[in-house]
Amino acid sequence: xKRDIMKIAFIVLKSPQEQDPTQMIRAFSSKEDxxxxxxxxxxxxxxxxxxxxxxxxxxxxxxxSKEDLEAKGFSQSDLKIGKAIGYPExxxxxxxxxxxxxTV
Numbered sequence: 001x002k003r004d005i006m007k008i009a010f011i012v013l014k015s016p017q018e019q020d021p022t023q024m025i026r027a028f029s030s031k032e033d034x035x036x037x038x039x040x041x042x043x044x045x046x047x048x049x050x051x052x053x054x055x056x057x058x059x060x061x062x063x064x065s066k067e068d069l070e071a072k073g074f075s076q077s078d079l080k081i082g083k084a085i086g087y088p089e090x091x092x093x094x095x096x097x098x099x100x101x102x103t104v
Contacts, residue, residue, distance in 0.1 A: 007033035009098040010059070012042035016051035021104040022058040028102060034059040035098060037090055038082070043068045052080035065090060 008029045012021045025034050036059040038045050043064045045051045055062050062082030076084040
């Protein structure tokens, strides 16, 4: 099975109240080449309508840590964008499907 290679994975650790990562994402990548991985408080980005709309314009893929969502009392059904995945899938995305990783 051929995997789609995303050029850059942006790991977002902060909530939308702390940071808007979309400017950096657009500065370093095209939408087609950007994958966003939300971990820790970054998962809150996918729960906010405003932050989700900005992410949709900046990246072709948004992945949220299922474990971090659940630790905050949320689930896949609460996401406004993207999908919830486990840490093994996050590692696979970083190691196998991207050329570079930037933590924002």
